Amino acid sequence: MVPALPAGAGGFRRRGCGGERTGPPTDTETDRGRSWSVEVEQQRHRDGEGELQRADCRLQNVQGGMMRILYAVTVAGSAYNLLRGQLGWLRVRGHDVHLACAPGPELAAVAAREGVPVHPLPLVREPSWGRDLPALLAAVRLVRRLRPDVVFAATTKAGLVLMTAARLCRVRRRIRAVWGLRHETLHGRRRSVVRLAERASCRFANTVVAISPSIAARLQAESIAPSDRIVTPGPGTCNGVDARxxxxxxxxxxxxxxxxxxxxxxxxxxxxxxxxxxxxxxxxxxxxxxxxxxxxxxxxxxxxxxxxxxxxxxxxxxxxxxxxxxxxxxxxxxxxxxxxxxxxxxxxxxxxxxxxxxxxxxxxxxxxxxxxxxxxxxxxxxxxxxxxxxxxxxxxxxxxxxxxxxxxxxxxxxxxx
Known part of the structure; x- marks a missing residue:
């Protein structure tokens, strides 16, 4: 459990997701506030490890053995920065882990660091029917060849393409991780197209992982994902942070x-x-x-x-x-x-x-x-x-x-x- 928030800490009026806090801190609250940031990071790291361990147990229990898991992100930089250690963690526990994403300079580094095979796909961030259809066909061929037990896709374009491919290929376990909502800062037709892509990818998934409480609230408020499919890991995290x-x-x-x-x-x-x-x-x-x-x-x-x-x-x-x-x-x-x-x-x-x-x-x-x-x-x-x-x-x-x-x-x- 994340350490309790020191009431009134900081002495200034602050607005956040949960409202406002006011008033000067007491000496005890000040001492607690000084140590809270490191304490919460250490707890988040422990929580992150716990989430992975529980996920690992679920994977083993599904078929009584290890699983072939296909991860997908749009660009290699996302995998390099946001999946650090996660793919390797699953690999060393016996799972057959693969990564699919667009070619990029970080792709080889991710493969070496995590020790998993990588599969380049012609994915692009921006909507483009001329390029998205070939990407979907390539994703379908990849899914048919690998026959994964689980497809886990994050980012908007990878989510749309891989969730669609997994649905077409009848992959039973489809997980869509929502790392952010691009349409929030877009306008006009482009906003509508990106929001529709987000909604479609979430509808094709069995489970939608909202990486923060506010993302979960937004998914429900905009009817992007069914509320009964949305889960949030603990107080929220993308991949955890090792405070050490x-x-x-x-x-x-x-x-x-x-x-x-x-x-x-x-x-x-x-x-x-x-x-x-x-x-x-x-x-x-x-x-x-x-x-x-x-x-x-x-x-x-x-x-x-x-x-x-x-x-x-x-x-x-x-x-x-x-x-x-x-x-x-x-x-x-x-x-x-x-x-x-x-x-x-x-x-x-x-x-x-x-x-x-x-x-x-x-x-x-x-x-x-x-x-x-x-x-x-x-x-x-x-x-x-x-x-x-x-x-x-x-x-x-x-x-x-x-x-x-x-x-x-x-x-x-x-x-x-």
Whole structure:
């Protein structure tokens, strides 16, 4: 069970998925708040292991033996970042695990790390009948050849293609994991098409795994998935986070200080960090606007962006140009392991417009970093408002600026979170 939330912790009014909390914390609540972030991450890791163990038992009990499981995601990067350890965990317990996704530079790395065979499929993120039909035919051929006992598909396009193929091939156990709802930030016909694809993939599944309570609520509210098929793992998680990997130990703290010097952060300067894809849905434009407002108020302020630009959901050219030319903004690019970057930050900001259940706030909490995020679907589930971070309304630059300013101005509040 996740540790209880310290009542009133933080001393500020915070809005999140569960409403508002007010009032100054008592000494006992403050002490509890300081340790809560690491405690909850360790518990989430244990819960994640428990979920996998229970799932493993279910797989063994279905036929009295091990299963052939076909995982599917749209792009290899999703498998690399969001299925870390899960495929290998099942493999070492005797299951025959396969992965299907679009070709990409990370695909070989996933195969080597997890020790599972991979099957490239011609999947693309954007709707395209000319490319989706060949992908469906390829998926049907793959399912017929492998004859899996279970098909587990995440992300919108892989969900639609593989759930359809599994249904056509009469695979009995079809699991659709909803890692986010793309249509939330789309408009017009494109929104309708993506939402229809999401609905179809969930209807073709036996089980729909909503990775956060707010995703589950949205699936039911929009009638995307039947309520009796929706399950959420514990308090919500995509793949769990190993808190030990990110914990603030002396060696990692020293590596973080060295990285700050390497990046040219002035002594005493404050670093606001971001980890993720540099795209519109992550709220990069809002983060840039908030940073502009904060710079005159805090000497030596730096914005550290860890992640790469993408062509899908691309940032406006003006935003990208300003990120590149501002000397106070550090573009680290994509990194294989973000651990030392967390330890070079003072605050982690994830101003997303939509999420499923982001791992980044959990990783930051494990590194004892305070987090500022939004009340977007999924994001609001990843922070205990006033305890591990602050929650602001989606798209509200003024509120985002104020939340970051409070953490920048009060080191004690940062340490408490």
């Amino acid at each position: 990997r990110f914990a603030r130990i002396p060696e990692r703290a020293a590596a973080g200080r060295a990285l700050r010097r390497e990046l040219g952060v002035p002594a005493g300067g404050l670093v606001i960090g971001f980890v993720g894809r540099l795209v519109r849905d992550k709220g990069i434009a809002e983060l840039l606007s908030a940073f502009r407002r904060l710079r005159p108020r805090f000497d030596g302020l730096r914005l550290l962006l860890v992640g790469g630009f993408e062509t899908g959901d691309a940032l406006a050219a003006s935003v990208r140009a300003e990120l590149a030319r501002d000397p106070g903004i550090i573009l680290a690019g994509r990194v294989a392991d973000p651990v030392r970057f967390y330890h070079a930050m003072d605050v982690l900001c994830l101003p997303s417009r939509r999420e499923g259940f982001p791992n980044v706030p959990l990783e930051a909490a494990a590194a004892e970093l305070p987090v500022v995020t939004t009340d977007a679907t999924g994001a609001c589930d990843s922070v205990a408002a006033g305890v591990t971070g602050l929650v602001v309304p989606v798209g509200d630059v003024a509120a985002l600026t104020e939340a970051l300013a409070r953490l920048a101005a009060f080191p004690g509040l940062r340490r408490q979170m």
